[in-house]
Amino acid sequence: MIGYRCIACATPQTADYDGFVCPACGNNLDVVYDYSTAAEAFAQQLGSQPVDIFDYAELLPVAEEASFPLRVGATPLYAAPALGEFLGLENLYLKDESGNPSASIKDRASAIALRRASETGAGIVAAASTGNAGSSLACLSAALGVRAVVFVPETAPVAKLTQLLSYGASVLAVRGRYDDCFDLCLTACEEFGWFNRNTGHNPFTREGKKTCAYEIWRAFGGELPDRIVVAVGDGNIISGIWKGCCDLQAAGLVRSLPKIDAAQSDRSAAISHTVNQLRAAGNDVTDWAHVEIDKVTADTVADSIAVDQPRDGLAAVKAVIESGGEAVTVPDAEILDAIPLMSRFTGVFPEPAAAAALAAIKRMLAKGTIDSAERVVCVVTGNGLKDTGSAARAAGRPTVIEATIEAVRAHLPRIVS
Ligand SMILES: *Cc1c(COP(=O)(O)O)cnc(C)c1O
Ligand SMILES: [Zn+2]
Numbered sequence: 001m002i003g004y005r006c007i008a009c010a011t012p013q014t015a016d017y018d019g020f021v022c023p024a025c026g027n028n029l030d031v032v033y034d035y036s037t038a039a040e041a042f043a044q045q046l047g048s049q050p051v052d053i054f055d056y057a058e059l060l061p062v063a064e065e066a067s068f069p070l071r072v073g074a075t076p077l078y079a080a081p082a083l084g085e086f087l088g089l090e091n092l093y094l095k096d097e098s099g100n101p102s103a104s105i106k107d108r109a110s111a112i113a114l115r116r117a118s119e120t121g122a123g124i125v126a127a128a129s130t131g132n133a134g135s136s137l138a139c140l141s142a143a144l145g146v147r148a149v150v151f152v153p154e155t156a157p158v159a160k161l162t163q164l165l166s167y168g169a170s171v172l173a174v175r176g177r178y179d180d181c182f183d184l185c186l187t188a189c190e191e192f193g194w195f196n197r198n199t200g201h202n203p204f205t206r207e208g209k210k211t212c213a214y215e216i217w218r219a220f221g222g223e224l225p226d227r228i229v230v231a232v233g234d235g236n237i238i239s240g241i242w243k244g245c246c247d248l249q250a251a252g253l254v255r256s257l258p259k260i261d262a263a264q265s266d267r268s269a270a271i272s273h274t275v276n277q278l279r280a281a282g283n284d285v286t287d288w289a290h291v292e293i294d295k296v297t298a299d300t301v302a303d304s305i306a307v308d309q310p311r312d313g314l315a316a317v318k319a320v321i322e323s324g325g326e327a328v329t330v331p332d333a334e335i336l337d338a339i340p341l342m343s344r345f346t347g348v349f350p351e352p353a354a355a356a357a358l359a360a361i362k363r364m365l366a367k368g369t370i371d372s373a374e375r376v377v378c379v380v381t382g383n384g385l386k387d388t389g390s391a392a393r394a395a396g397r398p399t400v401i402e403a404t405i406e407a408v409r410a411h412l413p414r415i416v417s
Contacts, residue, residue, distance in 0.1 A: 003032045006030070008291075043253070079091075090106070092378065108211050109207075116195075128181035226375045235310045293314060351415075
């Protein structure tokens with residue numbers, strides 16, 4: 001790591017800068033690297049089994065010997081031929097992030113943020129969260145013996161709250177929205193000197209998430225697919241995945257880059273609105289410092305992507321526009337339907353936000369945006385067990401029977417059909 005550059009105005013900072021945002025304009029920072037040693041180290045990884053995200057320490061803001069007591073990353077990339085055939089795609093893959101320690105992709109960011117926190121000697125780490133970033137921080141902090149404080153909306157799904165409390169974090173359930181939690185966490189960190197893991201605001205969150213792209217590259221034997229489809233709320237995952245792809249190009253490790261598609265609920269679509277407005281106006285933005293990101297009042301069943309004011313919005317909009325991807329919005333009903341659809345054809349059970357990516361793939365196929373031969377990776381960002389209440393709305397009900405073989409026999413026609 002050699003320094004930082006502002007996402008909006010490109011002002012550089014040296015590596016010892018200890019703020020999180022650009023002192024000139026207040027926007028988020030991008031971490032800058034020297035790519036000269038990465039190519040060789042990464043090429044060696046191609047021939048071996050993935051261990052965790054620290055396989056890629058050359059391009060992470062941590063010491064090269066960094067490790068973690070829990071296995072973060074090294075998640076599977078599954079081919080999904082049956083789901084692909086059902087949808088009309090010859091090469092569909094699922095990058096299943098539900099196998100991370102706290103069952104979402106957020107662990108990639110939390111692990112890097114916690115490593116940075118320990119390097120700066122911070123005693124307490126804090127985060128605002130719709131649920132997953134907090135449960136991730138609580139989980140990984142528990143593994144390190146670090147104190148975590150998490151601000152969540154009072155309305156977060158019960159599984160996520162239970163997870164947080166079980167890991168022993170101080171959970172502050174805020175009477176307000178995610179956006180209120182975010183601002184409150186910022187103020188509390190300033191006031192009490194806590195290390196802030198807030199998504200986007202903390203520049204190391206994007207760095208953790210980019211390792212997902214490195215793993216996709218490695219699973220494809222040193223190539224990237226044609227498209228990566230990602231659910232978007234704050235925009236940190238999508239911008240991280242695009243950063244990872246661009247890193248690989250900067251290190252000379254890939255010939256072509258994928259399109260990165262943003263999947264949002266039409267009830268929480270700030271980033272999609274902005275992308276589509278920019279495209280309508282000519283799609284040839286070079287002056288990112290003057291791009292305004294839309295704000296909405298989010299109200300979607302997919303709580304992990306319910307965001308009024310995206311906190312890594314500019315980086316996310318850049319990811320879609322620079323990669324030539326689509327910003328797709330889907331109704332909540334299609335998000336819910338995508339939960340059993342993915343589960344039945346693949347055995348991977350997504351939470352609503354993760355299912356939004358599949359719902360977006362369906363929409364793009366219906367519009368003819370995706371060609372059936374393209375290699376498409378759907379990122380399954382979080383596990384379905386995190387919000388069974390929503391999944392139950394689409395899964396249907398079991399058949400209740402008497403405990404007799406006759407009752408089973410009476411049901412046979414439906415089982416074997
Ligand atoms: C956080 C999260 C997202 C959205 O990520 P952003 O960085 O906020 O865009 C999507 N899916 C799941 C499961 C998440 O936890
Ligand atoms: Zn700036």
